[in-house]
Amino acid sequence: MDFTLTEEQRMFADTARALFADTVTPDHWRRMMAAGETRDPARWAAIVESGFTQILLPEDAGGLALAEIDFALIAEAAGYVALPDPLVESAGIAAPMLASLAPDHAALADPAASIAIQHPANPLVADADSAAAIVLHRDGQAFVATPDQVRLVRRESIDPFRSVFAVEWDEATPLGSADWDLALDRGAVFAAAQGLGLAQRAIDMAVAYAKERQQFGKPIGTYQSVKHMLASAQVGIEFARPVVHAAAAQIGHRDVFSRARVSHAKIVALEAADQAARASIQVHGAMGYSWEVDVHLLLKRALALTGQWGTPAVHRARIGERLFTRPTGPDTTFAREYDHA
Numbered sequence: 001m002d003f004t005l006t007e008e009q010r011m012f013a014d015t016a017r018a019l020f021a022d023t024v025t026p027d028h029w030r031r032m033m034a035a036g037e038t039r040d041p042a043r044w045a046a047i048v049e050s051g052f053t054q055i056l057l058p059e060d061a062g063g064l065a066l067a068e069i070d071f072a073l074i075a076e077a078a079g080y081v082a083l084p085d086p087l088v089e090s091a092g093i094a095a096p097m098l099a100s101l102a103p104d105h106a107a108l109a110d111p112a113a114s115i116a117i118q119h120p121a122n123p124l125v126a127d128a129d130s131a132a133a134i135v136l137h138r139d140g141q142a143f144v145a146t147p148d149q150v151r152l153v154r155r156e157s158i159d160p161f162r163s164v165f166a167v168e169w170d171e172a173t174p175l176g177s178a179d180w181d182l183a184l185d186r187g188a189v190f191a192a193a194q195g196l197g198l199a200q201r202a203i204d205m206a207v208a209y210a211k212e213r214q215q216f217g218k219p220i221g222t223y224q225s226v227k228h229m230l231a232s233a234q235v236g237i238e239f240a241r242p243v244v245h246a247a248a249a250q251i252g253h254r255d256v257f258s259r260a261r262v263s264h265a266k267i268v269a270l271e272a273a274d275q276a277a278r279a280s281i282q283v284h285g286a287m288g289y290s291w292e293v294d295v296h297l298l299l300k301r302a303l304a305l306t307g308q309w310g311t312p313a314v315h316r317a318r319i320g321e322r323l324f325t326r327p328t329g330p331d332t333t334f335a336r337e338y339d340h341a
Contacts, residue, residue, distance in 0.1 A: 079197025187309030255337030
């Protein structure tokens with residue numbers, strides 16, 4: 001199977017990287033933390049103008065009708081800068097679900113409106129306070145409400161850029177039966193894609209520091225112990241990247257094989273992010289454990305994403321289902337349940 005990215009996909013990814021590089025710098029991180037904010041209106045306006053909020057929406061809902069692999073590239077770029085804004089969960093998961101259930105909903109008519117989602121896999125809802133609509137679940141059914149129609153109880157997160165809430169509600173507009181499994185797959189893949197970005201940023205920060213930091217008269221990056229540590233972490237990223245891309249490309253099959261690929265992607269990508277962030281902290285030495293060195297923000301985002309959209313135990317179980325109930329071997333690497341799927 002050919003996973004070579006198209007020119008259009010590369011263009012979208014390059015546009016996202018350029019936008020985020022200009023608008024999500026460590027200085028931005030610091031200012032937002034000092035102000036206790038998790039969203040930047042100017043940056044969000046630029047994100048909307050670039051069309052990123054409409055990538056997965058169908059054309060009849062005003063979207064671009066692109067695929068999960070296209071959005072995964074945007075999510076990876078968002079992970080590289082630990083994007084505080086709710087782009088990934090809103091545009092990648094909540095908005096497509098709402099569009100599939102209520103394509104004429106008012107929140108979809110405004111590209112700048114963010115949408116939050118209460119999913120059975122997640123005990124808390126991210127960015128519910130600033131959302132134009134919240135997709136809710138109860139007994140397998142989907143509902144929708146606005147923040148003023150529910151009770152939001154703020155909870156603390158290890159990630160200072162995540163606003164998470166317990167959502168309590170009595171009445172909401174019913175939407176009918178929803179595909180919560182597809183939402184879980186999308187959430188897991190896009191969390192994995194963010195993990196790739198987080199991991200690469202952590203390594204890049206460590207490499208830059210290792211070139212500058214002098215010890216015994218030469219840069220610490222010249223020592224084999226530092227080289228090997230960072231090389232091992234980079235290998236983890238390179239092995240995880242094709243797994244994530246394959247999972248994103250095959251979500252649409254929606255069978256035991258594609259679910260296992262999604263779970264594999266989430267596990268290896270977030271493990272790579274964890275390894276890279278911890279290696280980066282170690283390369284920075286004692287100061288790597290301080291608040292002043294920004295690598296801790298990458299580790300905190302990786303830890304938060306590890307528990308979102310299915311825990312490692314949940315995803316190991318899905319991989320086990322595929323391994324123990326279906327044939328294995330080189331000829332089944334890209335197997336699917338049905339030829340017409």
